[in-house]
Amino acid sequence: MELTESHTLPVPQQRAWEALNDTAILKACIPGCESIEADGKNAYAVALTASVGPVKARFKGRMQLADIDAPNSYTIVFEGQGGAAGFGKGDAHVKLEPAGDESTTLTYTANAQVGGKLAQIGSRLVDGAARKIAAEFFKRFGEQLGGGAAQEPAQEDAGAANAEADTQAASEGEGEGEGAEDQQKRKRSWTAWISKF
Template structure:
């Protein structure tokens, strides 16, 4: 499965970068995320509950950041296991383009694979669910980096 798009954010690039690297912000924005902990500068652990069609599962996984170029881009690679439901793994290149003082475009190019019961659901259901989850994430992320919340993100130590 491939996902590629860009989203305009109402903040400068530094604020967007800070939010993209803040586990608390990401935990609030990722649909179904119960836990997101950073245990190294380039590694996060997560627990996420997802419902895809008739299958609901809790996934535990790891995310690794590579090719980090602050405040511009990184590549993230992750894998999660959902027990009987199966597994998901993928990677995404994420980069930021500041187009105006308070406007940044977040670009992403991602691919993902699933296995187990999830893979049996069919690509149309998986694709539509992935698109829905991506929209939910970016709607929440946009709200987090809006001018109201941007000061709180930027002020975090």
């Protein structure tokens, strides 16, 4: 499986680099992550729970950073065991480039192999799960960096933006007449909810 994506982060390159090397931020951003602990120089022991199609398992593994070129790029080499569910291993090359004074483009190419039950459920399900996990990671990562969700993919952010606008409109409308104002708020909330689907 190979996965290549780019995301725009709402912070300068140095700040993005520091966040990518902050285990507390990474733990908060990786879906299902239970722990990330130092395990040697530029290496970490990781425990997480993940679902891939019908297979849900707790994985324990190791992540090693290689080819480090701060604050521009590094390669993550990873391997993990999920007991009866199987195993996963591979690498991801992560590259940061400035996209203006206050934003950074993060591009990564990940290659992974799976075995055991994970390999039996089919590459389409595995690829889909990997993309979903990556999308959730970057959404959380953008929020941790203080700029809301990462700028791309823009499609998924539309519902969140509408919901945020509704919250702001609701707080601005407090203290004013109820009746029609309340109906307008409900209509906006309903629109935001519908737009997520």
